[in-house]
Amino acid sequence: MAHNQSYTTIISDGIEALQLVFRLTWQRNLTSWLYVPVGLLIILLACFGVDSLIGLSSVSFPASVACLILLFLGLIVIDLIIGDRKTRALVNVIDVPAGFALRYLNIFFTPSFVLLPLSSPISGVEVGKIIAVFIVGFVVVMAATAYFARGLQLLLGSSKRAMTERAEELGHESDAIPLTDTNPRQNSEANFTPTTGTSTPQESDEPMSTLAAPRRTQDPSLIRGTGGPPENDASSQAVTRVNQVLQQPLPLTRPQRWAAVINLNFDRLTYLVLFLLVGLPIYYSTGYAMPAQLTFNILAYFAALALPPRWRRFLHPVLVSSAITVLGVYILGAIRGDSLDTSLDAYRTQTTYLSLWENKPNLPLPGAGDVLVSILDAGIVALALPMFAYRQELKRHFFAIVLPNIAVSIGSLFGYPAVCYAIGISATRSLAFAGRSLTLALALPAVKNLGGDANTVAAVAIMSGIVGALVGPQILDWLRIPEDDYVTRGVTLGGSSSAIATAVLLQSDPRAAALSSLSMSLFGIITLALTSVPVIVKAIDSLVGM
Template sequence: MLKKNLGEFNRRADHISDATNKFFGQQVPDYIKTLPSIKKDSIRWAANILYFGVGLMFYWAVSAVLRRMPNMEQFPANVAGMIVLYFLLMCARTVLPKQTDNLVKFIDPYSSFALRSMNVMFVPPVVLIVNNPPTAGPEVGRMICVFLVGYFVGFTTCTLIVRFWKMVLYGTCNRHKQAPHLPTSEKVKMHKNKTLEEEEVHIAIPPGPTDLSKFNSTVSAPGVVHQVSNGAISCASTLPGGSIASAPEHEEPDHSTDNNRVVYERYKPRQKHGPLHVFALWCMDQSTFDDLTMFIIFCICAFVFLPLPADSPALPFFRLFLYLTMTLLLYSASCRLPAKVRLVVHPIILTAACVMAGIAYFEQVKGSNIHHGADLYKNGVSFVSLVEKTNVAWPGAGDILSATMDVSIISMAFNVYKCRPDSFREWMIVCFSVAPMAFLVMFVTPLFAHGIGCTPADSIVWSSRSVTTAIGMVIGNILGANQSVVTCIIVFTGIMGPLVGPTLLKLARVKDDDFMTIGITMGSNSHGVGTAYLISKNPKASGLASIAFALFGTIGVIVASIPALSQTVKHLGGY
């Protein structure tokens, strides 16, 4: 009896489900479709947060060890953590090669996310420009001259140096002729560079049709065949070899009405809308789960932050998430602008400018100014100070992004491991190319700046232009340079890589498959930003770029830590 009743219940449930699907047809509510995606995105975010938490703990451990080593307390823990992690991976590979490769593959989605997100972590140093003292116009002109000439000369020189050493060690500049030292088949299978090209399928449709009989034809595109007959649409994918795998046809006659409605909605004449309506449609089309989540948090924090009194103990908490979500949303929107706009205004610059405007507005509401807001945006509270209780306070949004940048730099060890050089000769090319570039930047650039009339304080800041922010701050502190100016120069130097790097490589006739020249040149001249740019464009080159700028920064810290060499840099700068 129980089985009979249960079977009847299941039949009725199936009948109700079929009736519901028949009633809705293809117009199933969007919130029902997005439920599995929301669950998947939530798990992804939880895994990413866990990855960053583990990375911060590793960063803290490396920092604690460095402070107990003689003459190593000033060495940046993030770069040291990257070197240590890469060394551990290589040691593990000698013992358990397959297990190590599987571990790297398992961690790859999270480390790649950290590397792809690195650009937004450079926004806080640019925001702090507002606290810099004003500079005279002639001095700004000389600084721009040093910046442009130094970058173009350094980029071209590095390209020539890499090509020279490739010719000396291999007798050719072509990567394809270097067959003797190619990796084994297993390593090629794991590390070969696969790029996915997005194809846009354009189907020519007559304007403004209303008669469905006009579409009883087959419209073909690369890899896709669309068949429209009697108001019913079917899609078929072309398989390798020319065969066609068609989707199963629907036998229910009631679905034709829904298909007719879909075809009519697709091909009916478009109405003209106002700019505000078009912008709203663009936001809806471009928005993702991440953007929607950040927007909800931003609205809640803004709704609570604005009426809170200035002396409320909850104000720092809501200010933190208000400015953090504002930065992430603005950067996400900046990256979705047309490519032509992003070539003129880089997302980092545009995001920093909009963040400054947002901070100025919110602080003005609270009766303060943008300088006070910038100090609270990045107030110097680090993860290490919180763990060791040396500076316990609410961190700013810039401090959170700086902490994630430390994890991103450590994550480059996985990218270096995947795209590591295949032979000892490649390691020689990296070292012999980076060392002259470090000498050129640290010694020649300050001399050139002083030679054209820059002040000594503005001349020595150029000695750390091609290293990442964390290392540049250390070098600038040792040399006594202005930290804010050093940070701005480092950020703008990194931005130059995505902006003009591809053009300079084309002018130098560097082929797209010459990953050694691309990676070493971008890493030596545009540090972390150039490396992050190559993550999706050329993963193999990004691995060499990680090695190049890490080695470059290591040489810079060593040079600045030796008193005789640091005094030479100051003397060349005019001191």
């Protein structure tokens, strides 16, 4: 009988916890599972329409980047026509799907790493050459970008303005550290010094022993609203303790505790349920791997994000989640008797949204990698929002941002492939180095235009971001770039280490992070635009014998 009551209580508490979760998360779930997918679909439809228009011409240009440029320019025009407030309202609507794509942009990069085992074999000697080119090129490009941007700052006289703006942003600082100034207003009204003395009674009952001690005794003349000084110090302490007891929150009930845990891990639990109850049954009953592999890939990314922040600086979530995904794909396929190559072929079948909507015949069903790569296009378009947010910075420091990016883009496109091929790196991998400094969202289509190896550019682009986040600020210090020159620092790190270094700057210098975001986006767009011109592509390919 007691067991039945216990089970009934557990079931009742579970139902109550689920009801609490529903009340707490229904709006978020409505946004996540309805508004966001519909918004992403609209963005991809726009990309498909632009891609169809581009297909009518002889120019090869990614539709996602074209939509990025159109959205950025369109928002500027709309802002001029209808004003800032209405434009912000429009941006808030676009930000529902676009913000999702930007927040989870890293997971859309994982297919390039997951598919690395399918790459052609590479010798140890070539690996060593790639590492050498990466290290030397990283330092040279960063130094060239920093000195170019710094020189433009000094030439145009904007460096002094930048440092002044930075000083105003930090505000006036004082060397005095008021360690004992707990109430500046009172100290300004009265020359008050706290008196010493005990504030804790010698004896206390058990419930009170864990409470924090009251503040030290104050000057009675400064006490307001009590009718005068307290007559009994012990009674005053008792009142204080009673007030503290009354202010203690009530303990959570079991349904509330369960609801809190579920709410905290709602996304993870949702994908886990989809993996177990939808993905696996479909995979092992029909052989279609996408639902199982996609949900497992997302769970692997959540696991990578759970690492401590210090670890994530070295173990980037893209690398960790990709490694976990490869292992999971192998195990899931091995249970069915499939090899790793067969399982990875099912992971990426090359059937993207563009192929589906073009009604190409005999297309295989899309894999998990195809879904992520398709949504990556929406992430590229979403980069227009931070660019629009920092448009005033772009206008103010236009030449210091644009000219270094143009120079480094041209130098990377023609310099890296030539050097790599000259020292014995294969042609496709040499071309992949042209996108070394780009954020992966823009590096992949740029290298694809050149005919380079996508897996190589994925590896070097992500490593550029990680290395820049780890040692980029120190290199700028060694180059004697002033810490207050946020323009040079932002442009250099954005152009050399893309989004990962930008995320680090957000913690130390938000204004430098803004310029880093602009530099990252512009550098990618410039490079992608150049690789979309057939004459330029032919000239670059000729450097590697293609």
